[in-house]
Amino acid sequence: MQIHGHSSIDKKHPISLYSSKQLYAMEQAWFSEGHDSFGLMQQAAWQMAKHIEQLYEKKYLNHHSSASVNFSHRHNHQYRVSIWVGKGNNGGDGWLIAYYLKQAGWQVQIVTVGFEDSDFSNSDSDQVNSDKSDTTAISNSKSSITDAQKALQVARSANCKYERFEDSQNDLRSTALQADVYIDALFGIGLDRTPEGIYKQAIRAFNELTEQNNGLAIAVDIPSGVVASTGEVFDRIAIKADATLCLIARKFGLHTKDGVDYSGQVTDIPLIPYQVDNVAFEPVAKLITTGQAFSPRRQNSYKGSYGHVLVIGGNRIDGSQGMGGAAILSASSSMAAGAGKITVACHEAFHGALLTSLPDAMTINLHDAQGVQHLIKAASVVAIGMGLGRDDKAQALFVNYIQAAMTAKKPIVIDADGLYHLASLQLKNDKLISQLREYSTDNEVCLTPHSGEAAKLLNKKIHEIESDRLSAIKLCAQTYGGNWVLKGAGSLVLERGLDQEQVYVCGVGNAGMATAGMGDVLSGVIAGLLAQQDLEPEMRSLHQAVIIHGLAGDILVSQTNQYNSGKSDRGHLLIGQRGLQAQDMPVAIRHVMQLLVDS
Numbered sequence: 008m009q010i011h012g013h014s015s016i017d018k019k020h021p022i023s024l025y026s027s028k029q030l031y032a033m034e035q036a037w038f039s040e041g042h043d044s045f046g047l048m049q050q051a052a053w054q055m056a057k058h059i060e061q062l063y064e065k066k067y068l069n070h071h072s073s074a075s076v077n078f079s080h081r082h083n084h085q086y087r088v089s090i091w092v093g094k095g096n097n098g099g100d101g102w103l104i105a106y107y108l109k110q111a112g113w114q115v116q117i118v119t120v121g122f123e124d125s126d127f128s129n130s131d132s133d134q135v136n137s138d139k140s141d142t143t144a145i146s147n148s149k150s151s152i153t154d155a156q157k158a159l160q161v162a163r164s165a166n167c168k169y170e171r172f173e174d175s176q177n178d179l180r181s182t183a184l185q186a187d188v189y190i191d192a193l194f195g196i197g198l199d200r201t202p203e204g205i206y207k208q209a210i211r212a213f214n215e216l217t218e219q220n221n222g223l224a225i226a227v228d229i230p231s232g233v234v235a236s237t238g239e240v241f242d243r244i245a246i247k248a249d250a251t252l253c254l255i256a257r258k259f260g261l262h263t264k265d266g267v268d269y270s271g272q273v274t275d276i277p278l279i280p281y282q283v284d285n286v287a288f289e290p291v292a293k294l295i296t297t298g299q300a301f302s303p304r305r306q307n308s309y310k311g312s313y314g315h316v317l318v319i320g321g322n323r324i325d326g327s328q329g330m331g332g333a334a335i336l337s338a339s340s341s342m343a344a345g346a347g348k349i350t351v352a353c354h355e356a357f358h359g360a361l362l363t364s365l366p367d368a369m370t371i372n373l374h375d376a377q378g379v380q381h382l383i384k385a386a387s388v389v390a391i392g393m394g395l396g397r398d399d400k401a402q403a404l405f406v407n408y409i410q411a412a413m414t415a416k417k418p419i420v421i422d423a424d425g426l427y428h429l430a431s432l433q434l435k436n437d438k439l440i441s442q443l444r445e446y447s448t449d450n451e452v453c454l455t456p457h458s459g460e461a462a463k464l465l466n467k468k469i470h471e472i473e474s475d476r477l478s479a480i481k482l483c484a485q486t487y488g489g490n491w492v493l494k495g496a497g498s499l500v501l502e503r504g505l506d507q508e509q510v511y512v513c514g515v516g517n518a519g520m521a522t523a524g525m526g527d528v529l530s531g532v533i534a535g536l537l538a539q540q541d542l543e544p545e546m547r548s549l550h551q552a553v554i555i556h557g558l559a560g561d562i563l564v565s566q567t568n569q570y571n572s573g574k575s576d577r578g579h580l581l582i583g584q585r586g587l588q589a590q591d592m593p594v595a596i597r598h599v600m601q602l603l604v605d606s
């Protein structure tokens with residue numbers, strides 16, 4: 008089984024993710040122990056130069072099947088690299104990479120962005136002996152110049168060629184800019200606003216050149232334009248990297264929101280042993296790409312051993328077409344995730360459709376308050392909100408059923424219209440909000456908004472949520488209690504433990520999942536896992552459900568998967584990202600459940 012090229016389910020441990028503030032603090036802690044900052048920059052650049060060579064060779068080998076072709080290539084062709092540097096320390100890394108690659112025999116061209124003539128005249132020979140290619144002399148210089156300026160001197164001392172982007176921008180096709188590899192050292196973790204003017208032009212030109220020349224784009228530390236702490240890209244202005252060489256520790260922004268689209272393959276270059284047990288360096292989140300292995304079922308068990316999910320949704324408000332599908336998708340996904348029994352409380356108009364597609368389900372009329380309350384007592388989990396409707400009648404049902412679920416002490420999953428009602432109850436200062444928050448301290452409550460729903464819940468604009476998803480999910484948890492998923496590319500999951508909370512970033516899933524009903528599927532997986540009390544808490548957790556959902560989506564769209572036993576079978580066409588439907592998911596969810604037992 009292959010998922011996105013990985014053999015079987017990827018068993019990598021969670022990867023700790025950090026904010027730029029933490030990265031700066033780690034560096035400072037290291038320097039305060041007496042370590043030299045320019046020495047660190049040299050180390051970083053030397054290691055990056057090695058990785059750049061490897062990445063180049065890997066790309067070349069991928070294009071040619073025979074190793075001997077590569078051998079002759081290496082001897083007949085001088086590798087060409089174009090290194091784009093900004094004025095900060097990220098640019099400093101770039102100047103030193105130029106130095107090391109030149110030493111290794113590469114043809115090096117540096118493009119400076121935002122530099123004045125005076126930036127070059129300052130690096131004169133009074134301060135260091137720049138006649139020789141001597142990094143030690145420069146690094147030992149007692150002058151007050153910055154590390155980035157020292158790096159510039161090192162590269163100049165080795166006669167690395169450079170030109171100002173400002174001078175070359177009208178001639179982007181000039182041979183000087185034709186390269187095999189393009190290095191982005193414009194901005195690193197210091198970027199904090201929209202790149203404008205010359206910076207914006209340079210980022211655009213870099214992307215155009217790499218595309219025109221089929222070059223390999225490699226970002227130093229983080230693609231310029233991506234905000235390290237949030238993953239935000241302002242106005243879509245960022246370097247589109249094939250690979251990112253991430254220094255010191257993994258940045259949160261590489262794995263959520265826009266960062267996912269811009270970073271390419273990320274390689275860590277740890278450099279310094281930061282203290283993970285120091286509270287200041289507690290990761291802001293953990294990147295997860297795989298789930299916990301499931302234990303096999305006991306042979307001596309029956310359907311009751313695996314719980315009863317009650318899905319409440321699928322309403323038809325007078326005069327509307329209704330949303331029966333939401334409840335159906337949620338229910339079938341619960342069963343695919345292994346729930347023993349399922350009842351759907353939906354509008355009677357949908358009972359026929361439900362039973363046609365899911366004869367395993369039991370049904371009850373959503374508006375039969377007494378009957379539904381009775382079922383709430385009998386259920387193991389209540390999942391509410393998917394297609395429930397937003398009118399006052401639906402809100403009354405929501406309040407009524409949530410109260411009943413809390414009285415019966417059931418785990419509750421709230422999605423879609425349920426979240427809409429919560430938001431409006433919060434605006435009215437309704438007591439249900441504080442009751443639910445209180446309830447969630449001892450009982451499982453999972454809430455699953457996308458950014459639009461989170462904006463309603465927090466009474467903010469969507470762009471405010473999107474610009475800092477981490478703060479948004481934390482504020483949701485503070486306001487309403489419970490465990491949360493903030494859905495989207497690199498979904499965030501916040502789980503509250505006894506005395507701390509843990510945030511995860513989901514590293515699986517794909518844009519094919521941006522279709523109607525995928526959220527309903529997720530609510531079903533969450534409820535289906537919670538129902539199975541034979542499982543350890545970690546196996547029933549919210550992050551486990553989010554991973555299963557993402558892996559199922561990846562299996563369906565992966566071009567390399569062996570979902571159909573690896574055989575080319577015209578009866579089983581592969582599904583791509585465009586056209587993936589929520590109804591395709593249950594079969595893949597079952598498959599992931601099985602893979603997790605096997606792994």
Ligand SMILES: NC(=O)C1=CN([C@@H]2O[C@H](COP(=O)(O)OP(=O)(O)OC[C@H]3O[C@@H](n4cnc5c(N)ncnc54)[C@H](OP(=O)(O)O)[C@@H]3O)[C@@H](O)[C@H]2O)[C@@H](O)CC1
Pocket residue numbers: 034044045047048051093094095096097098100154193194195196197198199200201202203206227228229254
């Ligand atoms: N410390 C060390 O020894 C090591 C550091 N390392 C490397 O340093 C990198 C961090 O370096 P950095 O702090 O100098 O920030 P960097 O990202 O280069 O930005 C420079 C300046 O740009 C500016 N600016 C921001 N946004 C802007 C915009 N939109 N448009 C225009 N200008 C904008 C802003 O300055 P401002 O204009 O606000 O004064 C900012 O300060 C890190 O990613 C890693 O690569 C490694 O070598 C390991 C050792």
Ligand SMILES: Nc1ncnc2c1ncn2[C@@H]1O[C@H](COP(=O)(O)OP(=O)(O)O)[C@@H](O)[C@H]1O
Pocket residue numbers: 423457494495496497498515516517518519520521522523524525526527528529556
């Ligand atoms: N680009 C993407 N990458 C990864 N996952 C995605 C992407 N787009 C959507 N998803 C996932 O698909 C689901 C969509 O949920 P939602 O927006 O609530 O859909 P709906 O309301 O139509 O059911 C979420 O779990 C989300 O994280």
Ligand SMILES: [K+]
Pocket residue numbers: 097191192193194195226227228229230231
């Ligand atoms: K960069």
